[in-house]
Amino acid sequence: EKNGVWYIKDLGSTNGVFVNRKKISDETQLNDGDEVALGNALFVFKIETEK
Numbered sequence: 001e002k003n004g005v006w007y008i009k010d011l012g013s014t015n016g017v018f019v020n021r022k023k024i025s026d027e028t029q030l031n032d033g034d035e036v037a038l039g040n041a042l043f044v045f046k047i048e049t050e051k
Contacts, residue, residue: 006030006045015039 001007009027010017017024018037030036032047 006047008036013038 007027007029008017008019008024010024018035019028019030020035021037030045032045034045036043036045
């Protein structure tokens with residue numbers, strides 16, 4: 001997280017990191033609802049604001 005913006009980066013994994021089904025090669029900004037795949041796991045990135 002940098003200034004309220006979240007990023008993901010592959011640090012040399014065997015199978016790669018995918019955001020919205022696209023393999024990333026550089027640091028990539030995450031947006032609300034993005035799908036992140038790591039190995040066989042699929043995560044949905046959610047941003048929630050404090051109430």
